Amino acid sequence: MDVKSGIPCLDFSKTLEEGNEGWVNLCVKVREACEQYGCFHVIMANNKLPRKLCDDMSMGLKDLFDLPHETKQKNSHPDFYYGYQGKYEALPLYETFGIPNVSAPDATQAFTDLLWPNGNSHFCQTLTCMSKTMVELEHIIRKMVFESFGVGKYYDSSIEESQNIMRVMKYEAPPSKEPAIGLHTHTDIGILTVLHQDLPGLEVLSKEGSWLEVVPQEGALTIFVGEALRAWSNGRVYAAKHRVMMSGEKDRYSYGLFASPKEEAVIQAPRELVDKEHRLLFRPFTHADFIRFYFPNIHDLDGVFDKFFREALV
Numbered sequence: 001m002d003v004k005s006g007i008p009c010l011d012f013s014k015t016l017e018e019g020n021e022g023w024v025n026l027c028v029k030v031r032e033a034c035e036q037y038g039c040f041h042v043i044m045a046n047n048k049l050p051r052k053l054c055d056d057m058s059m060g061l062k063d064l065f066d067l068p069h070e071t072k073q074k075n076s077h078p079d080f081y082y083g084y085q086g087k088y089e090a091l092p093l094y095e096t097f098g099i100p101n102v103s104a105p106d107a108t109q110a111f112t113d114l115l116w117p118n119g120n121s122h123f124c125q126t127l128t129c130m131s132k133t134m135v136e137l138e139h140i141i142r143k144m145v146f147e148s149f150g151v152g153k154y155y156d157s158s159i160e161e162s163q164n165i166m167r168v169m170k171y172e173a174p175p176s177k178e179p180a181i182g183l184h185t186h187t188d189i190g191i192l193t194v195l196h197q198d199l200p201g202l203e204v205l206s207k208e209g210s211w212l213e214v215v216p217q218e219g220a221l222t223i224f225v226g227e228a229l230r231a232w233s234n235g236r237v238y239a240a241k242h243r244v245m246m247s248g249e250k251d252r253y254s255y256g257l258f259a260s261p262k263e264e265a266v267i268q269a270p271r272e273l274v275d276k277e278h279r280l281l282f283r284p285f286t287h288a289d290f291i292r293f294y295f296p297n298i299h300d301l302d303g304v305f306d307k308f309f310r311e312a313l314v
């Protein structure tokens, strides 16, 4: 496997046709990356992730985070995950907006209309286009994971029971020369995350216990396995802990598509993934159970899911 800067880098730039040799080879690589690292880069075809689209996103994000505080707060949501969160004591450099159900026809429009009452059609189109690219990639990766475990027949229902949240993030440069925490150590709660970052800072904890830099690659997106997929796969895939460490003088921007089960969806390992060598690890639970457990622990997520899973152990 081609491993760059500590995590695998998989080439998706050639035209992919389901079932052909290139597809089957990539399925194996995706599966290995999910099992061993829980995190990998995907090099995209130029026409899927044009440079201009990334540049337009960067410009749009700067304008978005530069809006007055009261305007930004219009995107607040009772659940941290879905809306605006300003800098707070535990994470003084971090700020984020959420666009729930980003694949719904009017989601990006509603988001930009809320923040720019006179409209911002260019950024709206940019967000729509980027989220579409990310959702498409997440679907391909999910299909590959399911197929390589021989459970492709569950793919359609898994997609139907999912929701797509887009989150955009800004991390301010640290006030002193010392590196500072941008985002605390956590694993992602959902199925898969597709991430774009403009500057270094993201780090992932390897299975061996060392922090690896996830250096942004030109023309690439980064995938993280989430806890819901780990549980559904009966522990076959690995949800890697990661964090953002800030240093230097530049603010850092990133954005991601977080594919999660719908709140009422039950996460239960399919019987094909349970056998003598792979005993059932977790009792079925709903994503809502998971979320109820997650939010009270939002400021200290390190090891939180392990605790949840210990309680859900069969």
Ligand SMILES: O=C(O)CCC(=O)C(=O)O
Pocket: 167, 169, 183, 188, 195, 197, 202, 242, 244, 254, 255, 256
């Ligand atoms: O900003 C980044 O690069 C990572 C963000 C992240 O891990 C998250 O929002 O879950």
Ligand SMILES: [Fe+2]
Pocket: 186, 187, 188, 224, 242
């Ligand atoms: Fe994350």
